[in-house]
Amino acid sequence: MERYWFGDVEGGVCRPAETGPAALARRIETFGSELGRPDWRQAQACGAVRDRAEYIAVLQAGCMERAQARVAAELSGKDVELLQMVRTLDEIDHVANLLLERAVDWQAVLDPAFTRKYKRGGKALAGRIQRSPSPALRAVGGEIENLGELRNRLMREVSRRADAVLPNTSALVGGLVAARLMAEAGGLSPLARMPAATIQVLGARTAIFSHIRGNAPSPKHGVIFQHRRVHNAPKEVRGRVARVLAAKLAIAARIDYFRGELDTAFVEGAQTRIDAAGVSA
Structure with a gap:
């Protein structure tokens, strides 16, 4: 039997299929690569279309229906909103830092006694700007x-x-670090499919490229450095802690993706192993 989007041909006889957009989208989704790519005249002979223009219009409507369904499915994932929230948080940081830098330069113009030392204290700097003689500033x-x-x-x-989307990953490194790891990976599904070595250096693009160019040693950690177990570890064991943490995170991400529930036994065992890596000789 030869399958086409407009029907099935067996023994030289064509049996037309339903060609409404929704039905056609389901047929394309079901058979995928099994569907042949015929000349429009075959669809015409089958009675599915009257001419080439209708052939293109019907096929386009079905493909658009399928594309919309796929997009809707992708956007309905439980990690999609969290991904946008993390990216928005990063943009807020970027905008706030740019505005603060510009405000410091502006205040220095109005007040010659103002120096860059105020950058060391956020509250002191903000207070000085709030007392500026310029209403605009x-x-x-x-x-x-x-x-x-x-x-x-x-x-x-x-x-x-x-905590809801990544319960096991969040239990290991906290919600904010877990969310940033997921954002760096591009979503929960990509994170769940990553090896531990990749998770370990997620977010260390600059260091990785410097290493590739031969100007720096290979990075030992990326986003996970924000977690206390890594940045508080003694320097001589920090790499080991990062490796063990990344290995447990790889498992946690898979549990989050395929089960979506907190595995208390796993989390407790993982935390014990990570703590032991930080004190072992």
């Missing part, structure tokens, strides 16, 4: 402060959402 300072408050609220929401 004070308004900018207010927006920077508002962005900081928005960032804090969004961080709490990201952490809360990550």
